[in-house]
Amino acid sequence: MKLTAFILFNFITLIGFAQSPKRVLKKLGSNPVFFMDSVNVLQSDLQQYRPEQIASVTVFKDKEAQLLSPGPGFFNKKDDF
Numbered sequence: 001m002k003l004t005a006f007i008l009f010n011f012i013t014l015i016g017f018a019q020s021p022k023r024v025l026k027k028l029g030s031n032p033v034f035f036m037d038s039v040n041v042l043q044s045d046l047q048q049y050r051p052e053q054i055a056s057v058t059v060f061k062d063k064e065a066q067l068l069s070p071g072p073g074f075f076n077k078k079d080d081f
Contacts, residue, residue: 034041036049 032043034043034046036046
């Protein structure tokens with residue numbers, strides 16, 4: 001009985017504190033623009049990088065994106081690669 005209560009308590013606790021994204025990006029916009037170290041690159045160029053080589057990703061949307069161009073995102077490489 002104690003084991004069942006313990007398992008049930010842990011299960012409920014894990015469900016209560018589980019993280020889930022508020023919104024999952026299902027697809028890119030119709031014509032996204034990518035920049036690597038402030039240079040406009042193709043999406044195929046970005047696929048050459050391993051995740052550990054990318055230091056940061058910045059995504060602009062709404063009015064910020066419209067000021068730059070349709071759907072841009074900025075990627076910065078780590079210096080040690």
